Amino acid sequence: MIAHWDEVEGRVLETGPMRLTRVDLGEAIGSDRIGVALLKIQPGGRSSPVHAELAEEEIFHVLRGSGILWQDDGSGPATCEVREGDTIVHVAATEYHTLVAGDDGLDVLAFGQRVWATATSLPRAGVLRMDETVDQSTGPHPWEREAAAGELELPEPGPRPKNVVALADAPVIMEGTVQILGATGGSVRTGLNTFVQSEETKYVPHCHAAEEEIFVVLEGSGTFHAGEEQHEVRAGHAISRRPGTGVPHWFVAAAGGMTHLAYGTREPNDIVYYPESGEVLLCGVGVRLQARQG
Secondary structure (H helix, E strand, O other), X not given: OEEEHHHOOOEEEEXXXXXXXXXXXXXHHOOOOEEEEEEEEOXXXXXXXXXXXXXOOEEEEEEEEEEEEEXXXXXXXXXXXXXXXXXXXXXXXXXXXXXXXXEEEEEEEXXXXXXXXXXXXXXXXXXXXXXXXXXXXXXXXHHHHHHHOOOOOOOOOOOOOOOEEOHHHOOEEOOOOEEEOOHHHOOOOEXXXXXXXXXXXXXXXXEEOOOOEEEEEEEEEEEEEXXXXXXXXXXXXEEEEOOOOOOOEEEEEEEEEEEEXXXXXXXXXXXXXXXXXXXXXXXXXXXXXXXXXX
């Protein structure tokens, strides 16, 4: 349920231009339908081969350093600069993309869905049945093939596309405590927001029936509560909350305040329960009801 990124062993990935350490926080905190990884990209290295996810939406948040976003939405490759605080949204089956770190490296949090597409593997026949029949490759790993494709053309950085959002430009709601990052960048199936809490800020306890959430503490410290459980948290802690537990959760900031990212799915059939007020929110229709006990 909870882990600190300094205490999760990272996997070093070095194949051609792809040079990074990947820390799988989602696995460490037991998330299910969504995940998060800390990507520590070496100076000049790339985060991945050029790719587009066909079924999964991705959201990246830059923690440290600067670099280049390379993407192609079908109109040709383009680049823009990215830096600390930026959020990058890639809706499923849209632009091809990758990140290139600058001289000081680039640390990003990569949030994404875990979509289990219908597929059947036939090992003796050597094929994979999805919508189409695909031959199972016995050739080099895709990352090795990407490296063999040669240098990636990097056009001069231009204006930022709509799917890149600077923290300072994100809309602010709830009396300045919440910034809308994912939706501002065009996310559809998932969302990412920042929550800025002072010691006096009230975080309303609640639980979800259908939406899964992941939280990552960016600054400060405090406590995370899940029912009767209580955990001290500080910058670097990641927390997973699966849906349907019936256990409310909330944060309490310590002196000096605390900022965390909240990532989650958008489920039209979600129901949110607020035990303090006894209210129930039907998310799909935006209706609040008073819960009847017993």
